[in-house]
Amino acid sequence: MSTTILEMDNVTIRFGGLTAVDSVNLNIQEGTIRALIGPNGAGKSTIFNLITGIYPPTSGEIRFLGQKINGLKPHLITEMGIARTFQNIRLFGDMTVLENVMIGQHCRTKANFIGAILRSPGVKAEEKSIVEASLNALEVMELGHKKDELAKNLPYGEQRRLEIARALATNPKLILLDEPAAGMNPQEKQTLMSMINKIKSMDLTIFLVEHDMKFVMSLSDRIAVLDYGKKIASGTPAEIKKNPAVIAAYLGKEVV
Amino acid sequence: MLSQQILNGITLGATYALIALGYTMVYGIIQLINFAHGEIYMIGAFVGVLMVTVFQQDLIVSLFAAMMTCMILGVTIEKVAYRPLRRSTRLAPLISAIGVSIFIQTLMTKIQGPQPVGFPPVIADAIYKVGPIEITKVQIIILIVASTLMLALNFIVKYVKIGKAMRAASEDYDTAALMGINVNRVISFTFAIGSSLAAAGGVLVGIYFNAVSPFMGVSAGLKAFCAAVLGGIGSIPGAMLGGLFLGVAETLGIAAGFDLYKDAIAFTLLIIVLLFRPTGLLGRPIQRKV
Amino acid sequence: MDIIFSSFLNDYYIQVLTMLGIYIIAALGLNLITGVTGQLSFGHAAFISIGAYTAAIFSLRLNMPFGVALIAGGLMAAFWGILLGYPTLRLTGDYLGIATLGFGEIVRVVFLNMSITGGALGMAGIPRTTTLTIVVILVALVVWAMYRIENSRFGRSLIAIREDEIAAEAMGVNITTSKITAFAIGSFLAGLSGGLYAHLLQYLNPSDFGFSKSFEFLTFIVLGGLGSIPGVILGTTILALAPEFLRFIADYRMMVYGLLMVIMMIVRPRGLLGGVKLSRLFAKNKIEKTDSTAAGGSN
Amino acid sequence: MLLEVKDLHVSYGAIRALKGVSCGVKEGEIVALIGANGAGKTTTLRTISGLIRPISGDITYKGKSLIKMPPHQIVSQGISQVPEGRRVFTRMTVLENLEMGAYIRNDKANVKADIKKVFARFPRLEERKAQLAGTLSGGEQQMLAMGRALMSQPTVLLMDEPSMGLAPMLVQEIFSIIKEINQAGTTILLVEQNAHMALSIASRAYVLETGEVVLAGQASDLAKDPEVQKAYLGE
Amino acid sequence: GGGGEEKKENGEDKTPAATETIKIGFLGAKTGGHAAYGVETLKGMKMAAEDINNAGGLLGKKIEIIEEDHGSKLSEGATVTQKLITRDKVVAIVGDPTTGITKLAAPIAQQNKVVLMSAGAVGTGVVEIGDYIFRDTLLDAVAAPAVTKYLKEQLGWKNVAVITSMNNDYSVGLSKLFKDALTANGVEIVAEQSIQDGDQNFAAQITAIKGKNPDGIVFTGYYTEGGLIMKEARKQGMEALMIGGDGLLSDVFMKMGGESVEGSMLYAGFAADEARAGEKTKKFIEAYKAGNNGVLPDMFSAQGYDAVMLIADAITAANSDVPESFRAELAKTSDWEGVSGTITFQENREPIKSPVYILEVKDGKFELKDTADVK
Numbered sequence A: 001m002s003t004t005i006l007e008m009d010n011v012t013i014r015f016g017g018l019t020a021v022d023s024v025n026l027n028i029q030e031g032t033i034r035a036l037i038g039p040n041g042a043g044k045s046t047i048f049n050l051i052t053g054i055y056p057p058t059s060g061e062i063r064f065l066g067q068k069i070n071g072l073k074p075h076l077i078t079e080m081g082i083a084r085t086f087q088n089i090r091l092f093g094d095m096t097v098l099e100n101v102m103i104g105q106h107c108r109t110k111a112n113f114i115g116a117i118l119r120s121p122g123v124k125a126e127e128k129s130i131v132e133a134s135l136n137a138l139e140v141m142e143l144g145h146k147k148d149e150l151a152k153n154l155p156y157g158e159q160r161r162l163e164i165a166r167a168l169a170t171n172p173k174l175i176l177l178d179e180p181a182a183g184m185n186p187q188e189k190q191t192l193m194s195m196i197n198k199i200k201s202m203d204l205t206i207f208l209v210e211h212d213m214k215f216v217m218s219l220s221d222r223i224a225v226l227d228y229g230k231k232i233a234s235g236t237p238a239e240i241k242k243n244p245a246v247i248a249a250y251l252g253k254e255v256v
Numbered sequence B: 001m002l003s004q005q006i007l008n009g010i011t012l013g014a015t016y017a018l019i020a021l022g023y024t025m026v027y028g029i030i031q032l033i034n035f036a037h038g039e040i041y042m043i044g045a046f047v048g049v050l051m052v053t054v055f056q057q058d059l060i061v062s063l064f065a066a067m068m069t070c071m072i073l074g075v076t077i078e079k080v081a082y083r084p085l086r087r088s089t090r091l092a093p094l095i096s097a098i099g100v101s102i103f104i105q106t107l108m109t110k111i112q113g114p115q116p117v118g119f120p121p122v123i124a125d126a127i128y129k130v131g132p133i134e135i136t137k138v139q140i141i142i143l144i145v146a147s148t149l150m151l152a153l154n155f156i157v158k159y160v161k162i163g164k165a166m167r168a169a170s171e172d173y174d175t176a177a178l179m180g181i182n183v184n185r186v187i188s189f190t191f192a193i194g195s196s197l198a199a200a201g202g203v204l205v206g207i208y209f210n211a212v213s214p215f216m217g218v219s220a221g222l223k224a225f226c227a228a229v230l231g232g233i234g235s236i237p238g239a240m241l242g243g244l245f246l247g248v249a250e251t252l253g254i255a256a257g258f259d260l261y262k263d264a265i266a267f268t269l270l271i272i273v274l275l276f277r278p279t280g281l282l283g284r285p286i287q288r289k290v
Numbered sequence C: 001m002d003i004i005f006s007s008f009l010n011d012y013y014i015q016v017l018t019m020l021g022i023y024i025i026a027a028l029g030l031n032l033i034t035g036v037t038g039q040l041s042f043g044h045a046a047f048i049s050i051g052a053y054t055a056a057i058f059s060l061r062l063n064m065p066f067g068v069a070l071i072a073g074g075l076m077a078a079f080w081g082i083l084l085g086y087p088t089l090r091l092t093g094d095y096l097g098i099a100t101l102g103f104g105e106i107v108r109v110v111f112l113n114m115s116i117t118g119g120a121l122g123m124a125g126i127p128r129t130t131t132l133t134i135v136v137i138l139v140a141l142v143v144w145a146m147y148r149i150e151n152s153r154f155g156r157s158l159i160a161i162r163e164d165e166i167a168a169e170a171m172g173v174n175i176t177t178s179k180i181t182a183f184a185i186g187s188f189l190a191g192l193s194g195g196l197y198a199h200l201l202q203y204l205n206p207s208d209f210g211f212s213k214s215f216e217f218l219t220f221i222v223l224g225g226l227g228s229i230p231g232v233i234l235g236t237t238i239l240a241l242a243p244e245f246l247r248f249i250a251d252y253r254m255m256v257y258g259l260l261m262v263i264m265m266i267v268r269p270r271g272l273l274g275g276v277k278l279s280r281l282f283a284k285n286k287i288e289k290t291d292s293t294a295a296g297g298s299n
Numbered sequence D: 001m002l003l004e005v006k007d008l009h010v011s012y013g014a015i016r017a018l019k020g021v022s023c024g025v026k027e028g029e030i031v032a033l034i035g036a037n038g039a040g041k042t043t044t045l046r047t048i049s050g051l052i053r054p055i056s057g058d059i060t061y062k063g064k065s066l067i068k069m070p071p072h073q074i075v076s077q078g079i080s081q082v083p084e085g086r087r088v089f090t091r092m093t094v095l096e097n098l099e100m101g102a103y104i105r106n107d108k109a110n111v112k113a114d115i116k117k118v119f120a121r122f123p124r125l126e127e128r129k130a131q132l133a134g135t136l137s138g139g140e141q142q143m144l145a146m147g148r149a150l151m152s153q154p155t156v157l158l159m160d161e162p163s164m165g166l167a168p169m170l171v172q173e174i175f176s177i178i179k180e181i182n183q184a185g186t187t188i189l190l191v192e193q194n195a196h197m198a199l200s201i202a203s204r205a206y207v208l209e210t211g212e213v214v215l216a217g218q219a220s221d222l223a224k225d226p227e228v229q230k231a232y233l234g235e
Numbered sequence E: 001g002g003g004g005e006e007k008k009e010n011g012e013d014k015t016p017a018a019t020e021t022i023k024i025g026f027l028g029a030k031t032g033g034h035a036a037y038g039v040e041t042l043k044g045m046k047m048a049a050e051d052i053n054n055a056g057g058l059l060g061k062k063i064e065i066i067e068e069d070h071g072s073k074l075s076e077g078a079t080v081t082q083k084l085i086t087r088d089k090v091v092a093i094v095g096d097p098t099t100g101i102t103k104l105a106a107p108i109a110q111q112n113k114v115v116l117m118s119a120g121a122v123g124t125g126v127v128e129i130g131d132y133i134f135r136d137t138l139l140d141a142v143a144a145p146a147v148t149k150y151l152k153e154q155l156g157w158k159n160v161a162v163i164t165s166m167n168n169d170y171s172v173g174l175s176k177l178f179k180d181a182l183t184a185n186g187v188e189i190v191a192e193q194s195i196q197d198g199d200q201n202f203a204a205q206i207t208a209i210k211g212k213n214p215d216g217i218v219f220t221g222y223y224t225e226g227g228l229i230m231k232e233a234r235k236q237g238m239e240a241l242m243i244g245g246d247g248l249l250s251d252v253f254m255k256m257g258g259e260s261v262e263g264s265m266l267y268a269g270f271a272a273d274e275a276r277a278g279e280k281t282k283k284f285i286e287a288y289k290a291g292n293n294g295v296l297p298d299m300f301s302a303q304g305y306d307a308v309m310l311i312a313d314a315i316t317a318a319n320s321d322v323p324e325s326f327r328a329e330l331a332k333t334s335d336w337e338g339v340s341g342t343i344t345f346q347e348n349r350e351p352i353k354s355p356v357y358i359l360e361v362k363d364g365k366f367e368l369k370d371t372a373d374v375k
Ligand SMILES: Nc1ncnc2c1ncn2[C@@H]1O[C@H](COP(=O)(O)OP(=O)(O)OP(=O)(O)O)[C@@H](O)[C@H]1O
Pocket: A015, A018, A020, A038, A039, A040, A041, A042, A043, A044, A045, A046, A047, A087, B287, B288, B289, D128, D131, D135, D136, D137, D138, D139, D140, D165
């Protein structure tokens, strides 16, 4: 029995009169790939925003490795070991690919501006370790050869992969991927899938939102389904595929 | 005395509001703090003086002429100094605007000398007593002209199609164009309206304070801009509210004995308001959706 | 070293160059706040004035040595930078700009009404201890420090904040601390520059530190190229010297200066050296050629 | 050809995005434009709409050149676009976004009726009609972008990846809507990553690679082409 | 490194005698907020130079005015001073019309041993800077007490309102002098208000003063604001008169105030009063009017004129245009007749100008109301 890495306990958020996430309970086991699917506007991205501290929940509790994290600032949550990518790509456009990833190492290092100016041997060593860790993350996502390009000049698919590399550089235990395959062609999706499997094998837990069912079904260990903010189903890919409520609300006649 | 001071404040505030509207409209559409706006207001005031003294015209004609001149001026400035920078960084047109402002101000100093010029009396002095308040004819006219212009503007922006086009263009030029909006025309229109309101403000202020000077745009522009932000920059009712609020607060501040800190009053208020409402009194809160 | 300078420069040039160096220090401070971290500041002159008055009081009223006075000026400016920064740095974009503009005006009015600074009469009799040598050394030091910051963990976090605040925070950057630190360093440099200014001019007056001076510095860095150290130096040099070089056109001087700003901006919308990084120049890499219309990221 | 692109060359600074693209749409057709990331599909559509000026080449609509026309005039000729990345007006409400779509129209009553139709197609939008578009979910924004384009009653509709980010059921829905509006008389030029679906509803298709058309033909033929299958259908 | 304090020898020839003309520098603003004063000062200076040159020049050389604009900026004020001295090699500088920039320029002139004659600075701490520093203005420290006495004894004012322009060092200084004098003479200050140069709206201040009903308003700022303040006062139905310093002395005062400034008083060391002017002054007024569309000169142009003339006379007396020599002659100036009055430099180089003229606005013109002698 593996440990529970993330628990959502009756989490609700309202925007004005709209309940975007409605009393959701969710547990994710360490070392697995968990997918979250559901119709557009179901509240998937909002759940990511809740977990990473962008929104505080209206009620409920979110625990990471047994520790309550709701109410904490995003950077503290990242420091505890949760990293994410964004549905709308949010890279640091005018920084190079390598620099983007180096930001991921920020919370694992500590040199301040005085260190920056004086550059003691300790700081130099730390800087070297940042570069090394970042290059490693880039290698995982097969972007090493692009390290000196400006992020904004990368093609779309590579930008998505860079987002993942950047998240990996924070040395997370749990990584949240919001539609990582959107806008990619079948070939690129294939590569991405193998990369995600590689990440899983690095002892990371993955929480995934994606609309490409082929992608989701072949990657995930378990899937949760959201509709109008409520969790309507949860189970293995095989169970979800057959669940009539899910078919009605989400899958439609396309049976994958 | 208090009600008298409030009236003084409202009159002052109404002129701030007229200038603030131009700031807010231009900001609303191209996110530019149009630093040349204060100079347009100054030019408007001078055109008013010119019309009254040299061409011997009455208030209405002078006001109209000033508004027209500044309309053309504003549109030209946009075309020459801002349009080429429309797709560059946010600060580029700001610097260009500062350049335009320095240019116009020194040009005016050169043409007409650094001395202020008196505004000839176009409205006979008359004082009316309403209860404890004394209101002058000039004040009445300022309040009437300013509120008429503001109502008209509000109507245009709210109910006429171009108002909506302005909002769309302010978000995304390309997509606005894909809706069939002539973005250049909409922006020119915005400058035209904003500049003519500033000109009206210039003439009214000239009459109210009896003087115009090449440097009058600097502090008035700053205050008006402050008013626009106070009200929530981009919001038209906000600019009006901000102008009035600032005018009254400043006047009452002086009356309450904080005259030494008069200029600081406006800004202290502004900072306090921003701390509690980070997008101004009537500004829409920024939505954080990722 | 002053002897060396004065062997080939007359006093006028020394005066102009010393002033230029003082401006560069302040401009580099603003560049860290606005160019690198992306936080609009329209109140830089206020921090310069705080530094100038503090340093002047230290040397004139407290008889402290020049070095102590300079550092005191810098620290006092940094202190106010932090005090202002805490509440206001959560404001975004132009709203932050306006808050700093307001702060600048408030500071000016306060100096105008303070007795220790001589109020509107100004403060005279400050010893002239600023020399070109001192300024040159300080400029070199500041450039060196800025260059090191640019290529550090701290510097990267600032650029990340500029590029995308939400993403930076999600990647573990404590944006409040980083912004405040940048603000404090920027203000410190403004204060330092103010102290030098006071001990060059020997006379201070609050009206000298109005908002137009703040915008002057903003112009220096935008025209030079936001975020680029060589750009900031070049922009400051051109614009600070322009009024002197343009003296030959006498009465049309400021008019031409205004036009120059418009034209330079239109010709080089990203600034003269926009996108040029000192580290890349040193690394002898080719200059990045990116289209000015390209947006950051691709959201 | 109703809309024809001839030997179009476009570049972004030093980057050459289109190197002589020629394609066209006949009246009443659905034509698909497929290709890998960065092939130049979006660039082609944006150039047709007048948002980008080509270096050379011509675009004609009903025999008339569009090259020198500003974008807003091209729209009033009857050519609308669902832009890539949704591009809704984030600070306007859902309803206002739809009204913006009808900006060039002057028939108020019919506009109202058309808004009703859009709501009928996308009930989600009706539920959210007073919400600021910027706070909609990704998929909701995509629906809005689609509805907005329909509001201008275009003769030719250019669509740039309309299915991106949509839930599976909605993807099917979107394609059937595209077919429907085509049958109602609108000519369609469709750019899609989902080549599978695109080829299934299109009559003809072009395959773009690094700024050039490398394949063209009947959609059903291309769907069977092994090269296409391997690269774009993931089979 | 205190190198900045040493006088530098650049290997360049600094003796002015080598030049063909005698150069006098103008330090002032032609643009920016102080432009009005600078431009007038410069006009006066140029007229003086023309008069001297038409009369055959000085020591056989012509006088040349080197004009530089500092745009009302302190930092440029310093560079301009430095430039005039180092590059243009002027023997004397006239300016700045404001006390602030004069205080900034004076140490530079002193260090470089160039005569600096301010044609407008009236604040304290100017001539103390060094023995090359002069000014030809009527000092407020002298005039204010004399005038206070006058308003108490002749006008019978018992309580007054004092208005100060807070960003104007001249006004702040003068207000202090007035307040001291008023208190010393037992006149009550019932209201104190402040404004700023460049303000145009004084409604709040006047409303506040009106409530206190003073016998008169003492305003220590400049003419533009003065005129507008009175306009506002009359608009609000106040009847009190204004009295102020020479900062009010300009046609602009009437242009701004119109009817409202009728009866307002001011003191001055110069009055463009053609009727009573001496021969020299009359000629100056005529010449000025001829060149300026009939507008009357103000104190800045008159003092600018006198400054150049004072320097010229000192050069003639010393028979040398080397500042070291004619500086001493300048310091000896006694009962010198200028267009702006009679000037004597005291031991400490502070000028005594006599008499203090009290002018009054009558029918839109300044008219001499009275004089007060100064010892
Ligand atoms: N800041 C906000 N203000 C108001 N409503 C919001 C806000 N954020 C999200 N919503 C609403 O909450 C709902 C959930 O949005 P969310 O982005 O989580 O959907 P999603 O499941 O990620 O959808 P998609 O698959 O389309 O991305 C949507 O209906 C959206 O309109």
